[in-house]
Amino acid sequence: MEFSEWYAEVLRSAEVMDVRYPVKGLYVWLPYGFEIRRRVIERLRRRLRETGHREVLFPTLIPETQLERESEHIAGFEDEVFWVTHGGLKELDEKLALRPTSETAIYPMFALWIRSHADLPLKVFQIVNTFRYETKHTRPLIRMREITTFKEAHTAHATREEAEEQVREAFELYSSFFEELGVPYVASVRPEWDKFPGAEYTVAFDTLMPDGRALQIGTIHMLGQNFSRTFEVTFETEEGEQEYAYMTCYGVSDRVVASVIAIHGDEHGLVLPPDVAPYQVVIVPILKKGVRKKILRKAREVREELSEVARVKLDDRDVSPGRKFHYWELKGVPLRVELGARELEEGTAVVFRRDELERETYSLSELPDVVPRLLEEVQENLRRRAWERFEERLHRAESLEEVREFVGEGIVETGWCGSEECGRRLEEEVEGDVLGTPYPEEREPEVERCPVCGEPAERTIRVAKTY
RNA sequence: GGGGCCGUGGGGUAGCCUGGUCUAUCCUUCCGGCUUUGGGGGCCGGAGACCCCGGUUCAAAUCCGGGCGGCCCCA
Numbered sequence: 001m002e003f004s005e006w007y008a009e010v011l012r013s014a015e016v017m018d019v020r021y022p023v024k025g026l027y028v029w030l031p032y033g034f035e036i037r038r039r040v041i042e043r044l045r046r047r048l049r050e051t052g053h054r055e056v057l058f059p060t061l062i063p064e065t066q067l068e069r070e071s072e073h074i075a076g077f078e079d080e081v082f083w084v085t086h087g088g089l090k091e092l093d094e095k096l097a098l099r100p101t102s103e104t105a106i107y108p109m110f111a112l113w114i115r116s117h118a119d120l121p122l123k124v125f126q127i128v129n130t131f132r133y134e135t136k137h138t139r140p141l142i143r144m145r146e147i148t149t150f151k152e153a154h155t156a157h158a159t160r161e162e163a164e165e166q167v168r169e170a171f172e173l174y175s176s177f178f179e180e181l182g183v184p185y186v187a188s189v190r191p192e193w194d195k196f197p198g199a200e201y202t203v204a205f206d207t208l209m210p211d212g213r214a215l216q217i218g219t220i221h222m223l224g225q226n227f228s229r230t231f232e233v234t235f236e237t238e239e240g241e242q243e244y245a246y247m248t249c250y251g252v253s254d255r256v257v258a259s260v261i262a263i264h265g266d267e268h269g270l271v272l273p274p275d276v277a278p279y280q281v282v283i284v285p286i287l288k289k290g291v292r293k294k295i296l297r298k299a300r301e302v303r304e305e306l307s308e309v310a311r312v313k314l315d316d317r318d319v320s321p322g323r324k325f326h327y328w329e330l331k332g333v334p335l336r337v338e339l340g341a342r343e344l345e346e347g348t349a350v351v352f353r354r355d356e357l358e359r360e361t362y363s364l365s366e367l368p369d370v371v372p373r374l375l376e377e378v379q380e381n382l383r384r385r386a387w388e389r390f391e392e393r394l395h396r397a398e399s400l401e402e403v404r405e406f407v408g409e410g411i412v413e414t415g416w417c418g419s420e421e422c423g424r425r426l427e428e429e430v431e432g433d434v435l436g437t438p439y440p441e442e443r444e445p446e447v448e449r450c451p452v453c454g455e456p457a458e459r460t461i462r463v464a465k466t467y
Numbered sequence: 468g469g470g471g472c473c474g475u476g477g478g479g480u481a482g483c484c485u486g487g488u489c490u491a492u493c494c495u496u497c498c499g500g501c502u503u504u505g506g507g508g509g510c511c512g513g514a515g516a517c518c519c520c521g522g523u524u525c526a527a528a529u530c531c532g533g534g535c536g537g538c539c540c541c542a
Contacts, residue, residue, distance in 0.1 A: 020536095023536090137537095286504075322508085326507050
């Protein structure tokens with residue numbers, strides 16, 4: 001089955017999202033999907049807090065004059081901003097933008113909050129929805145007009161070095177976050193022509209969808225003093241001078257959930273990493289006349305015991321076991337415990353692993369030890385498997401022909417002389433997008449020559465078809 | 468930015484070209500009942516649809532125009 005088709009089908013049948021909301025690019029999170037989303041958010045929220053970021057919440061609306069203060073920034077967004085133009089029947093004196101991103105909402109407040117070097121560093125984050133007037137093929141969680149879960153952090157620092165250090169911290173933070181979800185990635189410094197509007201440079205994380213196209217799943221922007229100059233974010237140094245703050249911002253969107261779904265899923269449906277699975281274990285009692293009550297009683301016992309070590313669901317609906325098996329596989333529950341007359345007699349249970357689709361029998365008494373161990377194994381196995389598949393599709397190419405050959409089926413690395421002209425030519429020649437150069441910066445490029453001009457390569461450059 | 472295809476119960480579809488027994492097909496789903504339950508069980512009964520607006524026509528799911536929505540290809 002083709003990826004788009006599979007993806008749409010899984011979102012629907014596993015009840016992640018309902019795509020039937022009657023506005024293009026807007027979708028409804030269903031309870032099951034919402035639980036996955038919530039767990040993904042919580043993991044990132046915890047990491048941000050642990051690294052000293054404090055959570056805030058800014059308004060959704062940004063006045064036009066404020067949004068347009070940074071010219072380069074607004075130029076990058078102006079054709080995709082949603083505007084609120086009326087209050088009731090009255091036209092507003094000043095239009096209000098639905099935030100396409102929050103820099104211009106947040107930094108004027110930074111200007112008020114930051115007075116002295118003692119106020120720095122300032123590190124905040126918020127988890128909000130943002131809006132983009134997408135005109136082309138929208139897709140749930142991948143390209144939406146309302147991004148429902150933008151987890152954006154904004155920081156201000158006294159020195160460039162500290163801001164650079166913050167970029168590295170953000171890189172570590174996101175790397176471990178993606179690792180935890182088993183989502184493989186490469187981090188690249190985006191080319192000049194594709195950086196965040198208004199930033200000095202942008203580091204982006206890209207993963208690969210099953211169809212071979214790259215998906216940007218996170219970005220880190222070094223803003224330098226660009227925005228602090230525009231928004232007058234100044235502080236008094238120890239020497240008593242006024243100086244502009246050095247700033248960074250970074251964010252991850254709903255796409256991270258899309259990548260978890262797409263990367264781990266299989267022909268049976270979702271395969272959820274135990275860390276973010278709403279249920280980690282489902283108990284399916286196999287009821288038979290006569291012993292029905294006994295089996296149910298035992299199943300409840302098992303549920304109580306396992307609840308100490310995992311999130312457990314007992315499915316005691318009056319439908320056939322086969323149907324329940326399919327249902328919970330579709331939902332991606334990592335482990336299934338099957339309990340029937342046979343097991344009851346032997347004091348055992350069958351445990352089925354969603355990732356490998358394999359069964360094994362354990363004694364009931366060892367289940368509380370086995371389950372956490374298996375959950376860890378599933379988590380690790382998904383991560384490892386995903387990385388293997390990812391690396392298989394990381395290609396190296398010396399010539400344009402080779403780049404062209406691989407560009408539809410993964411990320412291609414080749415040499416680059418460093419000129420924008422060659423970068424853009426490369427995109428045209430191979431019908432792909434330049435993702436950028438490796439971050440952290442490599443010592444020597446692996447490919448010796450730029451395949452476009454033939455000059456010695458200064459950097460490795462990555463190309464892929466993108467979403 | 469350019470081009471193409473499509474919209475029928477909750478999901479997937481037949482019908483549309485050639486307007487009229489369409490009182491709209493089939494599968495699935497859902498509800499009630501009985502019977503079942505070790506990989507989507509069976510039987511009986513029931514519920515549920517022509518995207519919206521306008522036009523052509525005696526007559527529109529079907530033809531025409533627009534809107535909204537979806538999918539695909541190319542740049």
